[in-house]
Amino acid sequence: MSDLLGLKLVFVTGKGGVGKTTVASALALFASTRGKRVLICEVDAKGDVAGFYEAPPTGFNEREILPGLFAMTMDTEASLREYLKLHLRIPVVGRIGPLAKAFDFVATAAPGVREILTVGKLCYEVRERTYDLVVVDAPAAGHIVGQLAAPQAINDLVKVGLIRGQTDWMLEILSDPGQTGLVAVCTPEEMPVNETIELAVRVREETTVQLSAVVVNRVLPELFGRQEEQVFDALSGTVPEERLDQLAGGDVGPLLDAARLAVTMRRTRSTHLDRLRASIDESVPMLYLPYLFTRSHGLRTTRQVAASLGEELGF
Amino acid sequence: MAGGRTTPSSSLDGLLATKEIVIACGPGGVGKTTTAAAAAVMAAVRHGSKVLVLTIDPAKRLADALGLDGIGNTEHRVPDEAFRAAGLKPRGQLWAAMLDTKESWDELIRRQAPDKQTRDEILANPLYQNIAGRFVQSHDYIAMERLYEIHSEGDYDLIVVDTPPTRNALDFLDAPQRMADFFSSRLLRWLIVPYRSRLVNVATKPFYNVADRILGTEFLGDISEFFILFQSMYDGFVERSESVGRLLSDRRTTFVVVSTLEAVPLREAEFFAEQLTSRHLHLGAIVLNKVLPDYLRGAEGTATAESVKEHADALAAQLAPELGAIDPALGDADQISRVLTEVADSYLNFQVVALREMEERAMLSVVPDVLATVPFFDTDLFDLAGLVRLGEEIWE
Numbered sequence: 001m002s003d004l005l006g007l008k009l010v011f012v013t014g015k016g017g018v019g020k021t022t023v024a025s026a027l028a029l030f031a032s033t034r035g036k037r038v039l040i041c042e043v044d045a046k047g048d049v050a051g052f053y054e055a056p057p058t059g060f061n062e063r064e065i066l067p068g069l070f071a072m073t074m075d076t077e078a079s080l081r082e083y084l085k086l087h088l089r090i091p092v093v094g095r096i097g098p099l100a101k102a103f104d105f106v107a108t109a110a111p112g113v114r115e116i117l118t119v120g121k122l123c124y125e126v127r128e129r130t131y132d133l134v135v136v137d138a139p140a141a142g143h144i145v146g147q148l149a150a151p152q153a154i155n156d157l158v159k160v161g162l163i164r165g166q167t168d169w170m171l172e173i174l175s176d177p178g179q180t181g182l183v184a185v186c187t188p189e190e191m192p193v194n195e196t197i198e199l200a201v202r203v204r205e206e207t208t209v210q211l212s213a214v215v216v217n218r219v220l221p222e223l224f225g226r227q228e229e230q231v232f233d234a235l236s237g238t239v240p241e242e243r244l245d246q247l248a249g250g251d252v253g254p255l256l257d258a259a260r261l262a263v264t265m266r267r268t269r270s271t272h273l274d275r276l277r278a279s280i281d282e283s284v285p286m287l288y289l290p291y292l293f294t295r296s297h298g299l300r301t302t303r304q305v306a307a308s309l310g311e312e313l314g315f
Numbered sequence: 316m317a318g319g320r321t322t323p324s325s326s327l328d329g330l331l332a333t334k335e336i337v338i339a340c341g342p343g344g345v346g347k348t349t350t351a352a353a354a355a356v357m358a359a360v361r362h363g364s365k366v367l368v369l370t371i372d373p374a375k376r377l378a379d380a381l382g383l384d385g386i387g388n389t390e391h392r393v394p395d396e397a398f399r400a401a402g403l404k405p406r407g408q409l410w411a412a413m414l415d416t417k418e419s420w421d422e423l424i425r426r427q428a429p430d431k432q433t434r435d436e437i438l439a440n441p442l443y444q445n446i447a448g449r450f451v452q453s454h455d456y457i458a459m460e461r462l463y464e465i466h467s468e469g470d471y472d473l474i475v476v477d478t479p480p481t482r483n484a485l486d487f488l489d490a491p492q493r494m495a496d497f498f499s500s501r502l503l504r505w506l507i508v509p510y511r512s513r514l515v516n517v518a519t520k521p522f523y524n525v526a527d528r529i530l531g532t533e534f535l536g537d538i539s540e541f542f543i544l545f546q547s548m549y550d551g552f553v554e555r556s557e558s559v560g561r562l563l564s565d566r567r568t569t570f571v572v573v574s575t576l577e578a579v580p581l582r583e584a585e586f587f588a589e590q591l592t593s594r595h596l597h598l599g600a601i602v603l604n605k606v607l608p609d610y611l612r613g614a615e616g617t618a619t620a621e622s623v624k625e626h627a628d629a630l631a632a633q634l635a636p637e638l639g640a641i642d643p644a645l646g647d648a649d650q651i652s653r654v655l656t657e658v659a660d661s662y663l664n665f666q667v668v669a670l671r672e673m674e675e676r677a678m679l680s681v682v683p684d685v686l687a688t689v690p691f692f693d694t695d696l697f698d699l700a701g702l703v704r705l706g707e708e709i710w711e
Contacts, residue, residue, distance in 0.1 A: 015343055015344055016342055016344045016580075017342055017343045017344020017345055017575070017577075017579075017580055018344055021579075048579065191344075191348075192344065221661075223657050223658075223661055224654065224657065227644065227650065228650060228653060228654050228657070230642070230644070230645060231638065231645050231650055231651055231654045232654050232658070234638050234642070234645050235634070235638070235651075235654065235655075238638075238641055239637060239638070243637075247630050247633060248619055248622055248623045248626075249619070249622050250615055250616075250618055250619030250622060251615060251616070251619060252619060252623070253610070254610040254611065254613060254616040254619075254662065255616065255619060255620055255623065255658050255659060255662045256658065257608070257610055258610070258611055258658075258661060258662040258665050258666075259657070259661050259662070261608070261665075261691075262661050262665065293664035293665065293668055294667065295667060295671055296578070296671075297578050297579065
């Protein structure tokens with residue numbers, strides 16, 4: 001069984017639209033309800049995380065939004081300020097002006113700098129042991145590899161200097177499968193499954209971070225068992241529809257169409273799931289979350305997902 | 316099929332017939348790539364245009380969507396046989412390319428470098444190699460640069476561009492300007508001063524000391540070398556970045572925002588549509604994908620489903636003999652009742668989602684001239700025939 005909650009730093013990624021932020025929010029919420037002190041950090045700053053808890057927007061300074069659950073939004077400039085304050089003891093307001101500008105500038109040219117500041121801040125929180133668990137709502141699948149590979153890239157690039165000294169301990173945290181893990185979220189659809197398979201390969205080849213779990217989100221319910229499906233086929237095919245309409249007291253056409261759609265969707269999707277399972281290393285657990293037929297997205301939904309996630313994690 | 320049909324006067328079709336660049340943008344996971352591919356296929360099939368579909372997304376989606384493996388940085392023609400195999404007759408030509416960031420940067424440097432030595436030094440600079448190859452943000456600029464390059468060569472009637480998810484899409488809109496600002500910056504010159512002349516002004520010395528301590532002299536040296544080399548291309552770069560920016564706001568360019576009707580992606584799509592409008596870029600259409608079918612929204616359906624649920628046992632009792640007559644195994648009333656309940660429940664479940672979708676659609680904050688709704692397809696569309704099927708849904 002997956003020991004996600006035993007980790008210190010979990011990056012949650014996935015192709016856009018698969019529910020990456022939902023899963024990250026739910027994981028953090030679940031861990032906090034298990035008594036852990038949790039920090040959830042949003043990296044691509046869309047401001048969604050707060051919405052999933054129905055909390056006011058978050059900033060760089062973490063804020064406790066639910067008991068034991070802290071949230072923050074990554075801001076590389078603020079991260080740089082904090083870093084300089086901690087390591088160089090530079091009076092922050094005075095000389096930082098041109099330096100921050102220069103950094104912004106270098107960061108635009110060599111975006112690895114921006115990424116290292118992000119990963120650095122996260123690793124710092126882990127090293128300081130302020131939290132039991134840091135959950136990162138990480139960039140989408142296409143971008144996470146660049147971010148996770150940044151410390152290694154910088155390490156290759158910068159031979160001496162403060163940054164070099166910094167990447168060593170970051171790499172130590174990131175490369176320890178007992179501390180750091182990546183969770184890939186996908187839905188049982190063609191493209192997300194393809195990308196997840198691709199991501200797993202790239203993570204293995206280009207980063208030192210371990211893929212700790214694959215979360216399959218929005219799994220449709222199985223409507224019928226095999227025998228029941230035969231009953232359904234007979235109902236929707238052999239029995240005249242007028243007969244059913246008459247018995248039900250209304251047009252059953254839409255009901256049967258909807259059920260057929262649900263069955264087809266489920267079936268198409270399960271082939272993708274099989275392909276996913278076959279392609280991902282057996283040691284990586286797959287966690288399944290049901291499709292939620294709900295009206296809205298908010299704390300209520302996040303709690304529902306957290307509960308399902310908890311069950312999948314064996315609690 | 317679609318091949319022989321006369322062009323309908325729908326304005327989405329009109330966009331493909333009149334614009335030279337169509338940029339498909341929107342949040343991830345909404346079928347943007349597929350929509351872009353469908354638009355390109357439709358243009359090739361219907362208008363007889365020479366069309367290029369260019370994906371700039373780091374993941375290899377376009378190759379999947381077109382059922383083609385290994386589309387590289389160079390443009391490849393989708394063979395006519397592929398169309399024929401799908402039962403289609405292309406009147407024009409369909410070309411496809413995927414952006415390889417590193418390769419595109421190298422090409423750009425080769426084109427812009429003033430001489431062979433500068434070119435080789437830039438290509439060998441470690442910082443350059445990292446920017447070009449490793450980090451994703453450099454996709455944004457190079458994508459638009461490449462679009463500009465291809466467009467200015469004038470080989471295609473229409474270029475359909477697929478983009479990374481919304482916020483990144485904003486980055487790519489800003490990328491040309493950022494690149495121009497970047498190279499015009501005084502800071503750039505300031506940063507590389509100590510490496511041109513070792514005479515450092517007393518006032519700026521602390522800055523370099525700090526920069527040295529943070530980045531390390533060698534890295535700073537690489538940065539400086541990189542920028543000094545780049546300076547030789549400065550004018551060309553700024554000029555090009557500005558041209559790229561102008562191309563995006565040109566009348567020949569239009570943006571198609573793609574989304575689903577789910578709350579989160581839709582908010583992003585709206586945000587993007589608003590940004591386009593406020594930047595005076597042409598919002599040609601919004602395409603809403605994967606919309607659940609109409610039959611899920613009828614009030615009558617709700618009543619029937621509730622009635623079926625309530626009387627499932629009674630209905631099952633009546634149906635049991637009839638089904639049993641077909642096959643004795645099907646005549647179990649309890650089982651029939653379970654199936655009926657499941658059918659009704661499933662309808663009501665999907666209805667919640669379908670109604671929410673319609674509500675979202677009604678509340679759209681930006682409504683362009685063209686608002687297309689595409690139904691949910693029960694299978695994934697990844698071949699040419701599928702793309703045309705999708706295209707026809709969008710266009711009809």
